[in-house]
Amino acid sequence: MLMPFVKVLATSFSGPTPVDAGKVFFWPVQFTLESWRYVLKQEPLWNSFFITILVTAAGTCLCLLVTSLFAYPLSKNEFKLAKLLMIMIVITMIFRYPIIPYFLALRSYGLYNSFWVLIVPYTVSAFNLIIMRTFFKGLPKELEEAAQIEGCGYFQLLFKIVLPSSKAVLATLGIFYAVGIWNQFLHPLLFIEDQVLYPLQLKLREYVVNIDMVSGGLGMALPYNNHTLQAATIIFATLPILLVYPFLQKHFVKGAMLGSVK
Template sequence: MVMAQYKESFGDTLFRYLTMIVLGLLSLLMLMPFAKVLATSFSGPNPVDAGKVFFWPVQFNLESWFYVLKQAPLWHSFLLTVFATVAGTFLCLLVTALMAYPLAKSEFKLAKIILFMVVMTMIFRYPIIPYFLSLRSYGLYNSIWVLIIPHTISAFNLIIMRTFFRGMPKELEEAAQMEGCGYFGLLFRIVLPSSKAVLATLGIFYAVGIWNQFMTPLMFIEDQALYPLQLKLREYIIYTDMATEGLKVELPYNNTTLQSTTIIFATIPILLVYPFLQKHFVKGALLGSVK
């Protein structure tokens, strides 16, 4: 039996095309600031000062990039942030999975109470001063681990992963249990390998949060050798006047082009990760939110 082919009505077609146009325009609007900063980083100083650079480089040159890429402290902060992001994302996913899996089990009697406490942390935020004093008492002041440990688990991400785990077929786990697989074996050999979508989604959430963190290192890190990329970026944006101070010759870059180059330098690495995880990201976000 051949099923009748669905014919889209004129109203549905019009709505679909209008939605695509609106979303496309919004996407272009969001990309405009990034395009302007990118064009400025590849432009000469004179057209930038004259306000002639918008979305395409004017008097194209790479001198700003050569100057920024030769800064050893910036590379040190970059590598430190990469370490914090990779190690922190792995630790966050591990801890979130270890907590979400038992909360997804109906036989776990305390699941509802613990989940209620988790939701309460989303409603009532911690006071800043007790938070600062607590982390300092744990020895995290002026420590690289302050970039990782405070972000180990997110209530929002925990709920998404728990919801995803609850939607997995019970028959799969029952079959593994009949073969003698325990709860840890179920989690690491059955559940997590089947959860690439939600792991990719939450991995992006955690990675972006750790990569872009600013307030935590600002409060807890005083040693400039431990500055993550965002704090180092702040230094370059505020103090780039020192790059040209006291020089009488005309340089092929200025403060604005150096600042734009540093911003792009700090933004591109995290953007490059998304295309590789896009298909898992969309699927994981939908499955973890609507089931």
């Protein structure tokens, strides 16, 4: 997994001649920052970067909120419709929607060429919903029973007891949602026409496919070429989401319930 990433990273810091000669593998040859200087001066790329940051942050928070509100009642045995709703949710995982009716439906909701089309379709993932429901079912009932004795309602139980005790699953699903929204490509390709609204992955595709847009067709006359610019752009689009993981890693290996029940 790391080898291709390291090779692309080395290419982004290498000169054009050794890259074209196939001499760059896991270490830069003729080290230079020119490719990065060129990429970081691209205003459209920065615009797409900030759009993607905003969409990822807002979308992840909204997804976690809605998924929590959906998963919590499904985890309760006293909720009579839980089994029926779970069957419907599993069916959506087995049978995928046809793309044309899906496109027409979202367009009829006014989401075509809209900022919200980058967020709304990701609001609930059936897979993530099942994970959160299973986690909620495993929480000690004594926690909620003690809070109910003090007069807590279901919303207070969710936001004051359950969610603060569910940091592990929230962090895990937060990464799942964030990576999915950050890397989205099909939705903007289908629904975004205005280039001002292009997210980072769509702008990255522009730079990788339309080579002349990046290099200006000058090729070897510059201290960078198409390959080094493409490599720098790919790293630029990938690195931010990788930097989030270390801050959430501890929640993957620690139990959130340790010491919560005495």
